[in-house]
Amino acid sequence: MVPTGLSELETERHIGGMGTNIARQIPRIDLSSFEERKYQIADELWSAATEIGFFQVYNHGIPQNDIDRAFSLATAFFALPKDAKARLPLKPGTNAGWEFQEQVRPSTGTPDHKESFQITLPRMTALWPTQQDAPDFREFLSHFEHQNWLLGMKILSCFAIKLGFDEKFFTELHDPSSPDYQCTLRLIHYMSMENALPEDFKRWRAGAHSDFDCLTLLHQRTGEGGLQVCPGKDAKSGAWTDVEPVSGYVTCNIGDMLMRWSDDKLLSTLHRVRMPQPDEYLGERLSIPFFCQANRDAIIQGPEKKYAPISAQNYLLERLKANFAATEAKGSPPETGAAL
Numbered sequence: 001m002v003p004t005g006l007s008e009l010e011t012e013r014h015i016g017g018m019g020t021n022i023a024r025q026i027p028r029i030d031l032s033s034f035e036e037r038k039y040q041i042a043d044e045l046w047s048a049a050t051e052i053g054f055f056q057v058y059n060h061g062i063p064q065n066d067i068d069r070a071f072s073l074a075t076a077f078f079a080l081p082k083d084a085k086a087r088l089p090l091k092p093g094t095n096a097g098w099e100f101q102e103q104v105r106p107s108t109g110t111p112d113h114k115e116s117f118q119i120t121l122p123r124m125t126a127l128w129p130t131q132q133d134a135p136d137f138r139e140f141l142s143h144f145e146h147q148n149w150l151l152g153m154k155i156l157s158c159f160a161i162k163l164g165f166d167e168k169f170f171t172e173l174h175d176p177s178s179p180d181y182q183c184t185l186r187l188i189h190y191m192s193m194e195n196a197l198p199e200d201f202k203r204w205r206a207g208a209h210s211d212f213d214c215l216t217l218l219h220q221r222t223g224e225g226g227l228q229v230c231p232g233k234d235a236k237s238g239a240w241t242d243v244e245p246v247s248g249y250v251t252c253n254i255g256d257m258l259m260r261w262s263d264d265k266l267l268s269t270l271h272r273v274r275m276p277q278p279d280e281y282l283g284e285r286l287s288i289p290f291f292c293q294a295n296r297d298a299i300i301q302g303p304e305k306k307y308a309p310i311s312a313q314n315y316l317l318e319r320l321k322a323n324f325a326a327t328e329a330k331g332s333p334p335e336t337g338a339a340l
């Protein structure tokens, strides 16, 4: 049995360079008629997740109008004056609240060139913008969070079947009615590079990392590219592939928590968001990931018991310490929470 020490962190520290570019096929999976086609879909998801760990789903059930509305609300929120957002600061040790260039990835050692607002429903006390500052924000994004949860649980039910767990195994451990619930909807704003300084182009919009969670669903907008993946967690190859945003598709990736839970069968894949080149679209970029993270009290251990059991809470706290060290130093010790 492998000890609980997080080798994932070791990998992250060695993958900050530019690397090279190669084309790879990112599998696209049709989720239509899910109930009737579940076992076929489960096979397709399993192949994609064991071979590359990144895939895109369509006919996924979240209406495009709702995705567009979520992006409009995010745009309006980030346009608020800085002091209005600063009243909703990211709470140390949680994925709740607003941060500005605070996430330092172990791979790069520099802050991501972005701001973000995280919604983890049980931890939002005093963290929602007012109705006056951001009309309908709370109501609509709570609804959108649930739509993403439904999609995430559909996909996770397929992995549960393939791993030999009960179909509802992961759904019960991502329970929105529990105070230990820790799925997170994150709104991200990568600032415009239109008048940026030459040294800003040397930074990363999001430095190379793997996600900490079980499964990430990522909404992007057509024309706002930059996401790249390097499959296989093979730090040495450094061969990156662009994942272009396509309307109607939700980009998905496996995170470290599910990799561990599947005894390393499902692959958590390195990814990053690069800066645009001077001849590309230089405007702002928005993205909205939803992170499916098991409840804090869930115990992570795969069917083959390759790793010692660890609670989802402790697992995420380890990752948090490595990513938000500066924020924690400024604030109080981490609340028992999560981080991405």
Ligand SMILES: O=C(O)CCC(=O)C(=O)O
Binding pocket: 186, 188, 206, 211, 218, 220, 227, 271, 272, 273, 286, 287, 288, 289, 340
């Ligand atoms: O913005 C993106 O396209 C990816 C964001 C991401 O990887 C993350 O927040 O973990």
Ligand SMILES: [Fe+2]
Binding pocket: 209, 210, 211, 271
């Ligand atoms: Fe990510």
